[in-house]
Amino acid sequence: MKTTGGTDDQKRRAAERAADLVSSGETVGLGTGSTAAFAVRALGRAVEAGELEDVFGVATSFASRELAREAGVPLCSLDEVECIDVAIDGSDQVDADGNLIKGGGAAHAREKVVDAAAHRFVVVADPSKLAETLDRPVPLEVLPAARTLVSARVDELGGDPVLRTADRKDGPVVTDNGNFVLDCDFGAIDDPASLSADLSATPGVVEHGLFVGLADEAYVGTDDGVDARTY
Numbered sequence: 455m456k457t458t459g460g461t462d463d464q465k466r467r468a469a470e471r472a473a474d475l476v477s478s479g480e481t482v483g484l485g486t487g488s489t490a491a492f493a494v495r496a497l498g499r500a501v502e503a504g505e506l507e508d509v510f511g512v513a514t515s516f517a518s519r520e521l522a523r524e525a526g527v528p529l530c531s532l533d534e535v536e537c538i539d540v541a542i543d544g545s546d547q548v549d550a551d552g553n554l555i556k557g558g559g560a561a562h563a564r565e566k567v568v569d570a571a572a573h574r575f576v577v578v579a580d581p582s583k584l585a586e587t588l589d590r591p592v593p594l595e596v597l598p599a600a601r602t603l604v605s606a607r608v609d610e611l612g613g614d615p616v617l618r619t620a621d622r623k624d625g626p627v628v629t630d631n632g633n634f635v636l637d638c639d640f641g642a643i644d645d646p647a648s649l650s651a652d653l654s655a656t657p658g659v660v661e662h663g664l665f666v667g668l669a670d671e672a673y674v675g676t677d678d679g680v681d682a683r684t685y
């Protein structure tokens with residue numbers, strides 16, 4: 455369940471502007487998804503051209519690690535990193551306060567660890583991701599054995615949970631961490647902080663895709679430039 459409303463040019467403009475923020479010697483969180491991918495490729499080109507030295511990427515998923523390798527971005531693993539200078543990551547929806555819904559690619563658990571740890575977390579997006587109020591389904595990564603109990607709790611919280619399945623696989627999507635994903639439709643989310651706290655307090659939820667108050671900036675690529683927002 456990916457959003458594909460924006461154009462590649464819009465995504466590329468946003469991501470390349472964000473990649474320009476990275477300086478030599480920095481550690482960079484590498485987000486997952488089609489928009490963040492443009493930033494990873496731009497970083498790889500800068501490394502190859504000698505414009506960036508001693509830069510290390512921290513991948514947020516199997517996919518971002520593979521892309522970074524292909525693009526020539528040196529990597530260090532999440533469990534050995536002590537500080538992340540900048541994280542560049544995409545989003546499925548961005549509200550007026552910079553709160554996000556992430557996890558369209560089921561990578562939100564590691565993304566949240568990396569994005570929250572970064573001194574500067576920059577979201578890269580196209581205009582189709584902007585909303586006044588978040589209203590897309592919130593992905594929950596859940597322990598497989600807890601799926602029924604977590605679904606019942608989501609129902610109590612006013613949500614409608616659907617187990618994510620894949621087009622080219624029978625059965626559920628399995629995350630990089632070996633868990634399932636429930637896409638939970640809560641309608642318009644008027645109080646993301648409160649819903650985030652309720653979901654985080656639900657046993658069996660490994661991580662949810664509401665990123666409340668984590669983003670420092672958003673770069674939104676348009677047809678002729680980049681709209682930069684600070685939160």
Ligand SMILES: O=C[C@H](O)[C@H](O)[C@H](O)COP(=O)(O)O
Pocket residue numbers: 456457458485486487488489490543544545546556557558559560561562565
């Ligand atoms: O799990 C995936 C991530 O949260 C992505 O960053 C998010 O789904 C946005 O992806 P895209 O840039 O492809 O729309």
